[in-house]
Amino acid sequence: MDWKYRTIIEPFKIKSVEPLGFTTQEERKEVLRKADYNLFKIPADKVLIDLLTDSGTGAMSAEQWACIMRGDESYAGARSFYVFEKTIKDLTGYKEVIPTHQGRAAERILFSIVGGKDKIFLSNSHFDTTRANVEATGATAIDLPIKEALDFEKKLDFKGNMDLSALEDYLKGSNSKNIVMVILTVTNNSLGGQPVSMKNIREVSKLCKKYNTALFIDAARFAENSYFIKLKEEGYSNKTPREIAKEMFSYADGCLMSAKKDAIVNIGGFFAMKNSEWAKQAREIEILGEGFPTYGGLAGRDLEAIAQGLIEVLDEEYLNYRIMSVSYLGDGLRKHGVPIVEPPGGHAVYVNAKKFLSHIPPEAFPAQALACELYLEAGIRSCEIGSLMFGKNNNGKFIPAPMELVRLAVPRRVYTQSHIDFVVEVFEHLAKKKDRIQGLRIVEASPTLGHFTAKLIPV
Numbered sequence: 001m002d003w004k005y006r007t008i009i010e011p012f013k014i015k016s017v018e019p020l021g022f023t024t025q026e027e028r029k030e031v032l033r034k035a036d037y038n039l040f041k042i043p044a045d046k047v048l049i050d051l052l053t054d055s056g057t058g059a060m061s062a063e064q065w066a067c068i069m070r071g072d073e074s075y076a077g078a079r080s081f082y083v084f085e086k087t088i089k090d091l092t093g094y095k096e097v098i099p100t101h102q103g104r105a106a107e108r109i110l111f112s113i114v115g116g117k118d119k120i121f122l123s124n125s126h127f128d129t130t131r132a133n134v135e136a137t138g139a140t141a142i143d144l145p146i147k148e149a150l151d152f153e154k155k156l157d158f159k160g161n162m163d164l165s166a167l168e169d170y171l172k173g174s175n176s177k178n179i180v181m182v183i184l185t186v187t188n189n190s191l192g193g194q195p196v197s198m199k200n201i202r203e204v205s206k207l208c209k210k211y212n213t214a215l216f217i218d219a220a221r222f223a224e225n226s227y228f229i230k231l232k233e234e235g236y237s238n239k240t241p242r243e244i245a246k247e248m249f250s251y252a253d254g255c256l257m258s259a260k261k262d263a264i265v266n267i268g269g270f271f272a273m274k275n276s277e278w279a280k281q282a283r284e285i286e287i288l289g290e291g292f293p294t295y296g297g298l299a300g301r302d303l304e305a306i307a308q309g310l311i312e313v314l315d316e317e318y319l320n321y322r323i324m325s326v327s328y329l330g331d332g333l334r335k336h337g338v339p340i341v342e343p344p345g346g347h348a349v350y351v352n353a354k355k356f357l358s359h360i361p362p363e364a365f366p367a368q369a370l371a372c373e374l375y376l377e378a379g380i381r382s383c384e385i386g387s388l389m390f391g392k393n394n395n396g397k398f399i400p401a402p403m404e405l406v407r408l409a410v411p412r413r414v415y416t417q418s419h420i421d422f423v424v425e426v427f428e429h430l431a432k433k434k435d436r437i438q439g440l441r442i443v444e445a446s447p448t449l450g451h452f453t454a455k456l457i458p459v
């Protein structure tokens, strides 16, 4: 539709509603203490606005709920599987399509085939579960983002890009025979949800072909990335998001997908590829853990809803609302002097806690301290992406992460503009008393993906 108005509206009306979790400050204080200052351990009904993640938290459409009723629950060869398979084949062009219960199951299966001791994976940035699954096979995961990606204030259209010269150095370097795969994460979740340009995807693909390495796309947010290309990259403004997505997939050998993101479902994933030999091995492993390859840990109804979501997510009105509502949150925070990763990403705004709470050193987890304060102040749940998630302990010596961020991830089609206005107002309030916010200290943590279970206390 042609739109001559300034106001961008939510492109849906609401058919079913859920109450929010209103609490008192006294209650939240107690909840936070009981949760060991780890927001993953807070019961969701004690959360008012939940910006912990955009993963599996989206609202399905009426049509997707209709898919839930239509789903065929046959054990093998369900009709819903063929709907799912065809949708993904048409979108990606990859002939081998394997469903999984979520993205990390696809990672685990694929990397158990191509990974192993001494093997090397290169990426613009591995997502945390991607890295963990690479490392679990004994392989090494190396991130090669462009230098500007770590300059949080720099406004650049495609800060998710991979550093091409660093990539080529690795591909022709002394360990090149151990490099089995390049993974392009679109959008780049770990570094601010920043998009990757088509030019960068094309160039990475060329290098992979030249040095005979596989290229996979971690496609969790492929539609958001496609829309950024449409908005910002020369030559794409007249293309549909679907045409752009198809072109992106055409440069790679396969993809990994968490359907909990851009397929707008509450659970699900898949991987798809050209290589039939890998697919054959993958299906054997799939049966051991996920289930028969035509359902892969999902119900037929889930497969059907994923297929529908993959179509809806490429709708231009939806994508415009999506990208604009996240940047609206960024605009609001900026207005109150809250330092954010610029520009706002596709699914989240990342607050730079290192800068906002400069009085808290990395070893006292400034981003986690801010996330806890946001909850305490107004019941808003966010996610730390900093030293709690990525910091290392090297024989008792603390090695901080390169960034201390609080991610405000926006669930798809769930919150309205007034919810976002409220979040901005809370930050306005926090900005005035930020000097009084205190750091935290870890009392217990497990070695892999420890941030999910860590226990902390205020310093």
Ligand SMILES: *Cc1c(COP(=O)(O)O)cnc(C)c1O
Residues within 6 Å of the ligand: 055, 102, 103, 104, 105, 127, 129, 130, 185, 189, 218, 220, 257, 258, 259, 260, 261, 268, 269
């Ligand atoms: C969420 C995500 C994953 C993992 O998917 P799950 O469905 O959470 O297992 C992998 N890569 C990226 C970029 C993600 O955002």
